[in-house]
Amino acid sequence: RTLGLLTSDLALHAPSQIASAVKSRAAQSGVNVIISMPEVQDARGCTAAVQDLLAQRVDGLLVNVPLDDEQAEAVSALAGPVPVLFLDVSETAAVNSLIFDADQGARLGVAHLLEQGHLRIALLGGPQSSVSARARMSGWLAALEESGLSPCGCEYGDWSAASGYEKGHLLLAADTPPQAILVANDQMALGVIRVCAERGLTVPGQISVVGYDDTADSAWYSPPLTTIHQAFKTAGERSVEWLLARLSGDDTAVRQTLLPVTLVERASTS
Numbered sequence: 520r521t522l523g524l525l526t527s528d529l530a531l532h533a534p535s536q537i538a539s540a541v542k543s544r545a546a547q548s549g550v551n552v553i554i555s556m557p558e559v560q561d562a563r564g565c566t567a568a569v570q571d572l573l574a575q576r577v578d579g580l581l582v583n584v585p586l587d588d589e590q591a592e593a594v595s596a597l598a599g600p601v602p603v604l605f606l607d608v609s610e611t612a613a614v615n616s617l618i619f620d621a622d623q624g625a626r627l628g629v630a631h632l633l634e635q636g637h638l639r640i641a642l643l644g645g646p647q648s649s650v651s652a653r654a655r656m657s658g659w660l661a662a663l664e665e666s667g668l669s670p671c672g673c674e675y676g677d678w679s680a681a682s683g684y685e686k687g688h689l690l691l692a693a694d695t696p697p698q699a700i701l702v703a704n705d706q707m708a709l710g711v712i713r714v715c716a717e718r719g720l721t722v723p724g725q726i727s728v729v730g731y732d733d734t735a736d737s738a739w740y741s742p743p744l745t746t747i748h749q750a751f752k753t754a755g756e757r758s759v760e761w762l763l764a765r766l767s768g769d770d771t772a773v774r775q776t777l778l779p780v781t782l783v784e785r786a787s788t789s
């Protein structure tokens with residue numbers, strides 16, 4: 520059997536860790552994986568990539584590219600009888616999905632900072648074109664609002680450490696700088712920690728930083744990063760298992776799985 524994996528930029532840590540888990544789990548079952556990484560991740564680019572994978576006669580498809588509901592539904596329809604599982608869509612998309620609970624992740628981050636007594640909390644979101652980045656942002660805003668707070672600054676990066684560095688400077692240049700920053704991924708948090716160091720702010724003494732992902736390197740940051748753990752290995756493995764089960768059964772109902780996330784408390788918050 521052969522599976523197709525349509526993925527977002529593998530230069531980013533999270534998608535590469537998912538792809539690695541998909542490859543390993545598939546290999547264990549003697550399954551080949553063809554990886555496709557569209558340069559332009561709009562609806563057109565994804566459709567072309569899916570058509571290309573289908574032309575190579577894949578038996579099933581994994582899609583780890585952020586897609587809006589209609590786009591995901593269109594890709595599902597395009598695949599016809601070939602089962603498709605989406606990893607970066609909203610719960611409201613009527614497609615098979617295996618996604619992390621973004622609302623829970625956002626709430627865990629806010630609750631952690633509130634417990635430590637921080638009230639001036641800034642937000643550094645991911646790109647607004649990404650479904651999961653938007654879900655994290657709205658989760659943070661909702662959780663802050665429930666505590667009667669509004670963010671002390673809000674910026675959007677593109678998931679890279681460089682963008683974390685650039686936007687981190689903007690957040691810290693405010694007249695009343697934040698006591699803590701919630702960052703939508705660990706790579707951007709790396710850039711934020713660098714900004715703090717350059718401005719002579721100690722982390723966590725003068726400012727707390729919470730990341731999101733818990734990719735393999737995050738425990739090695741200086742200081743080790745407090746972050747929201749998303750079990751990428753488990754997600755990759757379960758996606759392959761789900762598709763293989765689908766291929767050997769006759770279940771065709773739409774299935775949505777929500778994976779819980781956890782807060783990993785390290786040394787970037789206090």
Ligand code: IPT
Nearest residue numbers: 527531533534607651678704732
């Ligand atoms: C999501 C990561 O959290 C983020 O850091 C970035 O790498 C993004 O992927 C790339 O699209 S995880 C995804 C399964 C929602």
